[in-house]
Amino acid sequence: MAALIKGVIRLFPTERNAFLSTRSDIIVESKRFVRGLRRKPVRVLFPENDTGKVVKPPQPPQSDHHAAEQKMGRISPGAARRHPDRSDPVNTRSGTAKHPHVTVTKDLIDGLRYERAFPGDKRLSKLVSVARSRTFREHQGKILLEGRRLICDALEAGARPQMVFFSSLDRLQELPLDKLRGATIVKVKFEDIKIWSDVVTPQGVIAIFARPDPSRLNFSRRGQLVPLSLICDNVRDPGNLGTMLRSAAAAGCHDILLTKGCVDAWEPKVLRAAMGAHFQLPIYASLEWHEIGNHFSKPVTVHVADSSHGHHLKRDAEDDGTPKLSKPGDYGWVDSSPYRKKMEYEEYDSDSDSESENEGISLPRMETKLYHENWAQSPTALVVGGETHGLSMEAVQLAEKTDGYRLFIPVVPGVDSLNSAMAASILLFEGRRQLLKLLQTTGKKRQSKAERKPS
Numbered sequence: 105m106a107a108l109i110k111g112v113i114r115l116f117p118t119e120r121n122a123f124l125s126t127r128s129d130i131i132v133e134s135k136r137f138v139r140g141l142r143r144k145p146v147r148v149l150f151p152e153n154d155t156g157k158v159v160k161p162p163q164p165p166q167s168d169h170h171a172a173e174q175k176m177g178r179i180s181p182g183a184a185r186r187h188p189d190r191s192d193p194v195n196t197r198s199g200t201a202k203h204p205h206v207t208v209t210k211d212l213i214d215g216l217r218y219e220r221a222f223p224g225d226k227r228l229s230k231l232v233s234v235a236r237s238r239t240f241r242e243h244q245g246k247i248l249l250e251g252r253r254l255i256c257d258a259l260e261a262g263a264r265p266q267m268v269f270f271s272s273l274d275r276l277q278e279l280p281l282d283k284l285r286g287a288t289i290v291k292v293k294f295e296d297i298k299i300w301s302d303v304v305t306p307q308g309v310i311a312i313f314a315r316p317d318p319s320r321l322n323f324s325r326r327g328q329l330v331p332l333s334l335i336c337d338n339v340r341d342p343g344n345l346g347t348m349l350r351s352a353a354a355a356g357c358h359d360i361l362l363t364k365g366c367v368d369a370w371e372p373k374v375l376r377a378a379m380g381a382h383f384q385l386p387i388y389a390s391l392e393w394h395e396i397g398n399h400f401s402k403p404v405t406v407h408v409a410d411s412s413h414g415h416h417l418k419r420d421a422e423d424d425g426t427p428k429l430s431k432p433g434d435y436g437w438v439d440s441s442p443y444r445k446k447m448e449y450e451e452y453d454s455d456s457d458s459e460s461e462n463e464g465i466s467l468p469r470m471e472t473k474l475y476h477e478n479w480a481q482s483p484t485a486l487v488v489g490g491e492t493h494g495l496s497m498e499a500v501q502l503a504e505k506t507d508g509y510r511l512f513i514p515v516v517p518g519v520d521s522l523n524s525a526m527a528a529s530i531l532l533f534e535g536r537r538q539l540l541k542l543l544q545t546t547g548k549k550r551q552s553k554a555e556r557k558p559s
């Protein structure tokens with residue numbers, strides 16, 4: 105009989121039961137495997153044994169509690185067999201009108217319920233689309249967060265959970281349950297989480313949140329903040345962006361602004377590299393350059409991190425020891441990316457640097473400073489360029505308009521530039537150091553002035 109169905113079922117003389125699981129493509133054979141079977145078999149083949157009697161298929165194990173519940177008619181035998189789970193709480197009933205296979209368990213905490221995924225439940229697999237497609241995330245206004253820490257951070261910051269998938273009650277109970285009200289909570293198998301998880305060792309909890317509005321989140325920030333913003337200019341690499349967010353949070357930055365053209369901050373790789381920075385400081389994404397100014401509540405000096413001037417600095421420094429720029433052609437950072445509407449010219453070419461060729465082009469002129477010189481002396485924003493094209497024209501124009509500098513981290517000859525996240529970290533922490541020093545000095549001045557005032 106077995107051979108008629110699939111032609112692959114082998115019946116051993118001592119183990120004569122063969123089972124087909126609910127997935128028709130999986131054939132489970134032998135009593136030994138059936139003990140570990142969690143799904144209800146759709147078809148069971150059990151041939152007559154040697155004595156001519158029909159051998160009954162063994163049942164998957166049930167907890168004493170389930171058996172008692174079943175006896176009392178509180179759970180259907182099918183439901184119990186489908187989901188043998190000894191750790192489950194008491195109040196279980198089976199089936200809803202919408203999902204006949206769903207069992208709903210209540211009393212997690214007062215009024216909070218969860219469902220069990222039913223066989224063929226597509227909800228978890230849909231998460232993959234959320235995680236992988238930026239378009240889907242943006243159109244649906246949803247984001248995916250994985251792991252206890254990130255989900256807790258999001259809940260603490262006031263992000264709105266829509267669905268939570270968990271593999272064991274222990275995992276779920278690590279979350280602040282009172283903040284999960286309004287979300288659909290679904291218990292799924294750990295194996296299923298493993299299939300769809302984005303990490304090597306999944307923690308067994310994945311959640312979908314409404315895409316948070318950074319201006320509405322509560323960031324409970326510790327440590328002294330400094331009036332420093334990071335502007336990411338067309339940063340495309342998720343690992344780099346995540347690292348920059350992490351560094352900016354660690355340097356006590358005020359906020360982060362991402363231009364259009366940056367990778368989505370909710371990309372799984374960005375989330376992983378950022379290590380929770382998304383809920384430590386506001387991240388404003390997809391900004392046009394003309395919108396960037398609106399994000400500063402007070403006047404800010406914008407500086408650009410510029411990698412392309414080591415040789416110019418060296419040459420200029422030879423004259424009088426001060427690094428400076430002398431002519432329009434020194435600006436080698438002009439971005440030729442398709443995102444730049446106002447692209448005016450390509451790379452600097454020292455041989456074609458005549459007045460006539462540059463006629464009509466108004467080039468931003470700015471002083472260059474080495475990263476350790478004084479540059480963060482008032483509320484500051486730092487622009488870091490993307491991996492391929494470097495800084496955009498708009499970034500440099502904004503820096504010029506606000507009297508900012510080009511900041512350069514000298515590297516040894518032969519090395520082209522630093523990784524953008526590394527450059528951002530060095531400059532952000534130097535900026536923090538300078539701003540803290542400034543705050544200390546102004547604090548001291550104010551204090552002594554107040555002390556001098558006659559009472």
Ligand SMILES: C[S@@+](CC[C@H](N)C(=O)[O-])C[C@H]1O[C@@H](n2cnc3c(N)ncnc32)[C@H](O)[C@@H]1O
Pocket residue numbers: 408409410411412437487488489490491492493494495511512513514515521522523524525527528
């Ligand atoms: C990998 S670099 C970009 C290289 C790009 N091919 C170019 O021509 O500018 C990415 C960004 O990191 C920053 N950066 C890298 N090295 C730097 C350095 N030595 N000094 C200052 N900023 C640097 C700059 O903002 C730069 O735009």
